[in-house]
Amino acid sequence: MNQKTKDILPGLGLSFIVAGISKIIAIWIPSIGAATIAILLGILLGNTFFKQPFLSKGTKLAESLLLELSIVLLGTTVTFQTIAHMGFNGIGFIIFQMAGTIVGVYLIGKKMNFSKKMSLLMAGGNAVCGSSAIGAIAPEIEASDEEKGQIITLVNLLGTVLMLTLPFIATSVFSDVLTQSALIGGTLQSVGQVVASASMVSKEVVEFSTLFKIMRIIMLVVVVFCFSKFTEKDRVQTINEVTDAKTKKKLPLPWYIIGFLFFCTVNSFVHLPEEISQGAHFISGWFEITALAAIGLRLDFAKFFKEGVRFLIYALLVGILQIILALSLIYVFQI
Template identity: 60%
Template structure:
């Protein structure tokens, strides 16, 4: 048993140790640069170090663990800082904004894909990945429309590249347009960025409170994953464009359910202050380590390897997605 555990967890140590070290460094430097904060510095340090000194393959397993698993746990612990009163700030306008955003992104992405000559499967996966939750949505959509593995891999790469660019630019656009408006900035990031990690990273460039509210918008999108997969499968079957596999059971990710459960508990039961404070501190460290790992795994060379048509597709979708968010935030009077 002991040997099995060592065999399982030893490969994690180099990348996990590096992610923790970068997070600690970021926290220390943040003492002298409080305006930037530990989370922002963690991802910036990670990007610099990951593209210069730490490109070794042995680090990949541990940084992937830090990026995904620790981030999921940080989302769960975020529930201890959120109550029904917090969620009520989103209101029906927030829900309407998310539905309108998802519909706009799906329709426009498919139309742009057709215009540029991409297959219907690739356009559909691109639409779902940008509208819902990046790679997770693409992984759920691909079997339901009969997409090939190479198509899925190409779209995942493109969506992640686009999400990275938007993660690094939208926070600055938001603060330039909305100043310190919490809900508007949160809606911009939580309603557009592709993965949970990108939402957390992008919102961290503004402030911790924006992370909490941006995640509410993001989780609302994730909850609609089952609906989006079902609609895409029905569309593929009607078009008869592929051998569509039977729809697998698509469920909301475990950490979303756990987040909502903790939120309900926190709303219904007055928990001891030390419990909430402890959850916040641990969650903040998990988040900082995860952001360091995201930075370490961000490979700028991938931007140069993709073809011009792929980059054009991503750029156009990103522009439409951003403009749609700005228009809908105004129409739904968010902020």
């Protein structure tokens, strides 16, 4: 066993154990569900007994890779007919929600004297897919590692707060699954937060909110391109930077979205055997709950409170903007 594997096993193993315990608890509390229990139990344990640094590599792998694999396997249970339930109104909602978030967050940032780059990172991270979007946008607008790190922390803080509050708003204001899914999937920052938040409502909301989220992630290519053009005059690239940009070829979309679309396409045109879809659903469920446990274990509230008041006010205003915008657009598009 190599050193890399040894470093991963403790955190990965702990994530699976928390997921298993959550499944057992869910037998006695089925109304809450294993997914919700996993993230709440993870948060409790991660901020009390399991704060050791050696667990971080394993929990990080569980949070990212297992959740991504879960989304790929979701493609085996979804067809284009399922996606069609969202309709053109759903697509319109996502486009206007993203555009409104980008413009609003950027203007709030500028009004609060944040730099142009930090405002754009905050706008893109909240509009698309959290840390992944920030990581894709940062090199295009030449943001520093410090700027990127600060905004990632801020976006994760806001996402955590919204993750825990949106289920209550969704169930209080709406009764329809698609509408609840639009609010959660169209607002939350990361895929993990969407799945965790939707799990607090129902399995159906998890499926449709994930589809709304996937639509936002697909738009990442467009957002990165627009941000690059918007900051083009501000950037002075050297010959080496231009050369490096040309030689580095990236996938147009995250690999797990491509995998999801592939399996979704296959499932739409070829009827997959029941054994395959059931097996994929079972594995996907385990991966999802384990990833949610890891997300909970990695949420260190102490880090969030270290950020300045100005940053926290920025996050609060952005969260209020996103919720009001989503509720308004859901009404406009009659989802």
